[in-house]
Amino acid sequence: MVNTGLIDKKANERTMDDHRRTCVPEDRDILVDIQDLCTYFYTPEGVVHALGGVDLQIGKGRTLGLVGESGCGKTVLALTILRLIPEPPGKIVRGKVLFEGTDLLTLDQAAIREIRGNKISMIFQEPMTSLNPVFTIGFQIEEVLMLHQSHRAPTRKQARELAVELLDMVGIPYPGRRIDDYPHQLSGGMCQRVMIAMALACRPSLMIADEPTTALDVTTQAQILALMGGLKEEMNTSILLVTHDLGVVAQSCEDVAVMYTGNVVEHAGVEDLFSRPLHPYTRGLMRSIPTVEARRRGEQLHAIPGNVPTLRDMPKGCTFHNRCDEVMDICRRERPPMFRPHPDHCVRCWRYANG
């Protein structure tokens, strides 16, 4: 097996000073600064490099969209930030997650528990299964408040009032009545609203949303995205939005990071990325979105050939080289570092080695 970690480290060292911390403009406040993050899974079949040296910054009060296909490590990254990776088989091998200046990876269990739910909260893809079916939604929101705000210690009654307020804020009609409903009495969209209410209960500075609208209908999806955007403005919360849908990213994010096989391959502002995608993978993804116009022109859909390589058996050099239509010799030999061909636009591709 190729020691991908080593190659990557070497590549990083060479360009570390020039390129590493540059995707976000210098005058912007950074909330989360992820540096060279590696998470591996040790399985009987071999070591899986789920994250192979990720560098990523999330600006304060901004929404970062994390896109990529299944198995590219999006969710592992989200879980690594919250230290929710099951160990074993998983292990955070190296790297830093600087959150408001502290490295989350060095904290002990008690300290990280203080952060989870309080400063960083998470919502998941399936709202129906992430709520406990045997308790009312009111009880579950109150629980969050009483657990995480223990120092302020709201009484049961205060917590209930707060919960009603939260439900009202996320747009649930008749919150005073719906608070005593069980999850099965609500639709998928309503459950996701409840999840958002729980996630925002303690006014976190970062909300991680892992495919929050994938299980919902388009009209409901539009409502939930609008709701998240509005609340973000109101509370000045940063959002890490994990999704596979480029449309969702275009509509609701300010920055975008594209992931492929456990690494960020392109990172830019949303306008920049969509008007000028640089990485061949990003361009392929964009061209494979079907449209009515394309069909009328009689075009075949552009499909990226081949499959995503399994993380256990990654190709040497650039992990995209065997699906890339612009492959060069160097791509087969060496893994590319992050280059910065434009200000605030980083890309991990040898094509941009000379700016």
Place this chain on the structure above:
Amino acid sequence: MKSILEIRELRKTFPITSGVFRKSAGVVTAVDGVDLDIRPNETLGLVGESGCGKTTLSKMILALEEPDSGSIRFEDVDVVRARRSSLSQVRRGIQVVFQDPFGSLNPRRKIGSIIEEPMIIHREGSRAQRSRRVGKLLEMVGLHEDILPRYPHEFSGGQRQRICIARALAVNPRLLICDEPVSALDVSIQAQVINLLVDLQKELKLSYLFISHNLSVVGYISHRVAVMYKGRIVELADAPELFENPLHPYTGCLMDAVPEARPKKSLDLMSPRRGGGEQVFPDPSSGCAYRAWCPRAEGICAKEPPVLEEKGKGHLVACHLAV
């Protein structure tokens, strides 16, 4: 041109039961008077939100669910009343590809035997003929014959969907029902499967009923598109016409809600009248089911249910206010 599938006045209700004794507490109307035709060598797209009756409709076409009333004719066979030999003819002519390529292949059987099974059920060919046909099918869907002795878990989602398509094509169907066939796949793989379906249609002169909630996929692959809302077809038109000139307010709402891969189309997302599938039903027995969320609703909408009428060339819409 004569239709390959003709659906007339189709209705299906499900009883709601409650309590230990399963006392009847009312009915849900899943499909409410649907008329639909599919022409030979045509792709008819069917869009709508979850719970609008798309899947119930497809189950009735496959004779897996019995309608309360109405008729379905497939190539001159009455699907609803068909028994034994004619039903087997229907089932050979209509095959289906499901959404979840992980759940629809038996994990304990090899790929070869999975693809061969429909031919065994319909007693087609000798063993040698069948195995030649399996090889041919694999080639058609872009897979290699080497995979025959392998098991489903060894394949990725896109490859499994190809296997499902090969199995569906085994008995030479004329109509393929694709129930969200690419929803579970990644974008780049999704494009591969869509291209495959388009190519197969040209090659084999197939008709597709393509069910999806993804408007851009439906718009790309379909010749005509039907929009379903609460069990009824509310709009039906050629795909380019529908996307350029949606007449029903619900169709417009659906299209606005699709997040386009272009930053800041500046949606009016917060509009409170934007109707999703999640609110309560207004009284369905009277008037238009969409009236509670329709920005243009007038008095007549509450009184009379709109019927599907032609407004312009081949463009059908069920709305009192459409012109």
